[in-house]
Structures are given as C-alpha cells and as structure tokens.
Amino acid sequence: MPRVLLTGANGFVGKILTQRLRDAGYHVTALSSSEPQPGHAADQQWVCDIRDADGIRQAVAQVRPSHVIHLAAVSHVPTSFQDPLGTWQTNVMGSMNLLEALRLEAPEAFVLFSSSSEVYGAAFKSGEEVDEYTRCQPLNPYAASKVAAESAFNEYFRQGLKGVIARPFNHIGAQQSPNFVTASFARQIALIEAGQQEPVLKVGNLEAKRDFLDVQDVCSAYLELLKLADSTQEYPRCMNIASGRSLKIREVLDTLLSLSQASIQVAQDPERLRPSDIPVAIGNSTALTRSTGWQPQIPLQQTLRELLDYWRQQTV
Ligand code: GDD
Secondary structure, rough: OOOEEEOOOOOOOHHOOOOHHHOOOEEEEEEEEEEOOOOOOEEEEEOOOOOOHHHHHHHHHOOOOOOOOOOOOOHHHHHHHHHHHHHHHHHHHHHHHHHHHHHHHHHOEEEEEEHHHHEEEEHHHHHOOOOOOOOOOOOOOHHHHHHHHHHHHHHHOOOOOOEEEEOOEEEEOOOOOEEEEEEHHHHHHHHHHHHOOOOEEEEEEOOOEEEEHHHHHHHHHHHHHHHHHOOOOOOEEEEOOOOOOOOOOHHHHHHHHHOOOOOOOEEEEHHOOOOOOOOEEEEEOOHHHHHHHOOOOOOOOHHHHHHHHHHHHHOO
C-alpha cells in the first residue's frame, strides 16, 4: 500500500485531504504541530513542528513514505505581515527541513508541494489569466515565502528528487478558518440569524476579484497530481489549480446574503483592509488538465450554500 506523509494535516485542507487519501487507498501518516484532533481520519498521527529539523528527519525516517504532500504553512496573508519572521521560518525553513529529511531518509519519495497563486502578485495587475510562465512578483511576506520555498523545491528536483509544485487559487469550504473571506462572511450571517451578532456584516475590500474553488476540487487535483509519481510521461514541475473564472468579493457576498432571510447591513471595517491587495486573481490550469485530466466539478453556488449551512450548525 502506498504510504503518504501529509504535513499540515490538522489544517483546513489537511483534514479533508486525509479522508480523500484514505478513500483512494493510501496509508496516511498525519504530521502536525498540534495534538491529533478527535475523529481525525489518519491511519497514524505524528506530532512535530515543521520548524524542528531533527524531529522532521526522525518522522521521515520512521514513516519511510512513498509519497509526501507538504501543506504545513502560515497561510493567512495579514498574519504574514504581522509575523514575517515566523512566516519565513515555517514556510521556507520548514520546507528545507522536509527536503533535507527526504534527501537523507527517503530519497525515492514523490513530493507534492502546495505553493500558492499568491506568488504571481503584481503580475495579476494585468487583469489577464496567469499561467505558470507568468513571472512571479509577490506582494506580501506570505507570497514571498512561497516563492522562496518553491526555489528550494526546484533545487532538490534538480538534484533528482521526484515531485511537483501546485499553485492553488483560493479554495473554500466548511471548516475553513473565519480569517478567510467566505468563511468570515458565512459565519457572520449565521451569527446574525441566530441573534448572536448585531445585523451588521463587517467586510474588507469588496472590489477585489478572486478565482474560487471548492476545497474538494483542490483535493481532487492533489490526488491526480500524486498519480504522476507512476507516470512514464513528462509533466510540468509546476501547475496552477484554478477555475479560470474570477468573481468580485462583492458578488460572493451578494450570493451569500441572498441565501439568508435576515435583514443585514454591510459595513466596511478598516481593520480588514490590507497594505497591498491583489485586485484581480484569475488562473489558467491548462497544464494541470493536460497532465492529469483534472477539471473543477463543484459549482460555487453549491459551495457557498454548504458553507453557510455549516456555519448555521456551528452557531446553534
Ligand atoms: N479575510 C478577509 N476578510 N478578506 C476579505 C474580507 C474579510 O472580511 N473582505 C474582503 N476581503 C478580501 C481580501 O482583501 C482579499 O482581496 C479577498 O477578500 C480574499 O481574501 P482571503 O480570503 O483572506 O484570501 P487571500 O486571497 O488573501 O489568500 C487566500 O488564497 C490564496 C490562494 O490564492 C489564502 O487561502 C492563501 O493561503 C492562499 O494561498
């Protein structure tokens, strides 16, 4: 049975991906810096901070994975402005710790690194779809740290490590932290409906446009990318995961509001505005589709409805 080591396994994507990997027949070791959560689907749990080089080496030596998916990261853009050092220690040196552990203990493993569409940064200002040939011009510490981590992965790939880099665009769904936009809006609507928040929904920049995907579609892409480990064909080292369609945050908010009977005012909260914000993000995922056949399946309307229902269940 193929053995996957999944870092960041207690995070939003990690928990969902664990179940999807098991359903697909992988043995999953969930590596996380926090104690295992009750009901986590993994076959095996391993508690170790990605910044702990010795601990990560020990984990890789014991698990001897055939596949690795590296999700562990500081992933919230505003947090990366508040704590750039912590962001780089986790996202860059954490990646280096994993890469060194693989070089020394599991050099045959296939590794999938989850980078981010944020790496394109200022290149998005063109308003055009970006593909993997678009030059990376990061606009925040999080994005810069992902470019640096990609560079580390590319160096190990050059030395013979097998694997790919994925650049997912915004992915959303139940269980995501309300630090992120759709979860924040859905949670506030649920709180207002339950009478636990005054009927004023706080928002940041509603003019930004994002390319949203359901988290399950992103997990499907990761599963397809893992299959490249056994491919005899050439495939690109780096691939976008995108829907190819960009929506204004205001439109997403309107859809969520239309799913509620409550009368809700919208108010801008200056705290939610950012020093720099990408105005339009839209991605081309032709390379991924060509290499794996992946296509997004879940309509955004369905994702938003399920998200709001999730937050309604959380607030009763
Ligand atoms: N978080 C948040 N909260 N964002 C808001 C709000 C709000 O109340 N109101 C408007 N926004 C705007 C932000 O300014 C941004 O333009 C957009 O909504 C999306 O914000 P986030 O959900 O925080 O995501 P992100 O685009 O900054 O980054 C996410 O996507 C990346 C992939 O493209 C994160 O998930 C990153 O980790 C990921 O790499």
